[in-house]
Amino acid sequence: MSRFEDQSVIVTGAGSGFGAAIAKRFASEGARVVVSDIDQDSGARVASEINADGGTARFIPADVSCEAEVQALMEGTCAAQERIDVLVNNAGYSHRQNLTWKITVEEFDAVFAVNVRGVFLGVKYAVPVMIEQGGGAIINIASIGAVAPRPGVTPYNATKGAVLTMTKGLALEVARHNIRVNAVNPVAADTGFMKKATGLDELSDELRASLISTIPRGRMAEPRDIAAAVTFLASEDADFLTGTSINVDGGRSI
Numbered sequence: 001m002s003r004f005e006d007q008s009v010i011v012t013g014a015g016s017g018f019g020a021a022i023a024k025r026f027a028s029e030g031a032r033v034v035v036s037d038i039d040q041d042s043g044a045r046v047a048s049e050i051n052a053d054g055g056t057a058r059f060i061p062a063d064v065s066c067e068a069e070v071q072a073l074m075e076g077t078c079a080a081q082e083r084i085d086v087l088v089n090n091a092g093y094s095h096r097q098n099l100t101w102k103i104t105v106e107e108f109d110a111v112f113a114v115n116v117r118g119v120f121l122g123v124k125y126a127v128p129v130m131i132e133q134g135g136g137a138i139i140n141i142a143s144i145g146a147v148a149p150r151p152g153v154t155p156y157n158a159t160k161g162a163v164l165t166m167t168k169g170l171a172l173e174v175a176r177h178n179i180r181v182n183a184v185n186p187v188a189a190d191t192g193f194m195k196k197a198t199g200l201d202e203l204s205d206e207l208r209a210s211l212i213s214t215i216p217r218g219r220m221a222e223p224r225d226i227a228a229a230v231t232f233l234a235s236e237d238a239d240f241l242t243g244t245s246i247n248v249d250g251g252r253s254i
C-alpha cells in the first residue's frame, strides 16, 4: 500500500531542486501532486515528467509572496482535487552572500517576502481547508542555517529562523484540528539556490571541498535526502510529531 494513495499534495517551488524531488517522491507513493512554481517552464516540465512516469501531477503557477496567487493556488487545488492533505512550503531563495551591513534594504525585504510571507500565505489559505476537511500536514523547508548560522547569509538565515518559530506556534494553534506542522532543516546542496547565493554558475572544487569539510558525513545534501525527510513527516509514521524539525545535515550542526 502506497503511503500517500490519492492524497492531495501541494509542493511550492517544485520546478527544481528539493521541490522537484519532493513532488516526485510523493507522486511515486500514490499522491496527486500539485507542482507549483513562479517559473512556468520548469514547473510545467516537472509536472509532465511525473505524469510521463505514471504518476499524477498538475502544474499551478504561483509566486508565494503574492496573496492573490497563493489564494488562487489553494482554490485551484481544491477545485481540481477537492482537498489539501499536505502542503509543503518549499519555495525560497537567498540574497547573494555578503556581510549583513552590505546587504541592501531591497534584498532584505525581498528575501523576507518570499521565505517568510510565502509560508504565512500558504498557511493562511491552506489551514481553513484542512480544518474543514478534518486534518492535514504542513511541512516547511527551513535551513540548518537557522539552527547553526554561519557568516554571510544572516538575513536569509533570519528568514528561516522565522519559519521555525512559525512552525512551532502554528503547530499549537492547529493541533486540535488534527493538523500537524513540522519543518526540515537542510544543509548545503548543489541546487539553483546555491548558484544564486554564491553568484556562481558552477560551484568551484574549492568551495565544494570547503562546504563538505564542515559536514561529518562527508558530502553535501542531495534532493532525495530532503524528499525522504519531508515524506516521513507527512506520513502516518509521524502522527505524534508536530512543531518539530529534522536537521537533514549529515551532522553539520552537532
Ligand SMILES: NC(=O)c1ccc[n+]([C@@H]2O[C@H](COP(=O)([O-])OP(=O)(O)OC[C@H]3O[C@@H](n4cnc5c(N)ncnc54)[C@H](O)[C@@H]3O)[C@@H](O)[C@H]2O)c1
Binding pocket: 012, 013, 014, 015, 016, 017, 018, 019, 036, 037, 038, 039, 042, 062, 063, 064, 065, 090, 091, 092, 093, 094, 114, 141, 142, 143, 144, 185, 186, 187, 188, 189, 190, 191, 192, 193, 194
Ligand atoms: N540548496 C541548499 O543549499 C539549501 C539549504 C537549506 C535550505 N534550502 C531551502 O530549500 C528550499 C528549496 O531550494 P532549492 O535548494 O531546491 O533551490 P532551487 O533554486 O533549485 O529551487 C527553488 C525553487 O523555488 C522557486 N521560487 C523562487 N521564488 C519563488 C516564489 N516567489 N514563488 C514560487 N516559487 C519560487 C524557484 O523558481 C525554484 O524552482 C528553499 O526554501 C531554500 O531556502 C536550500
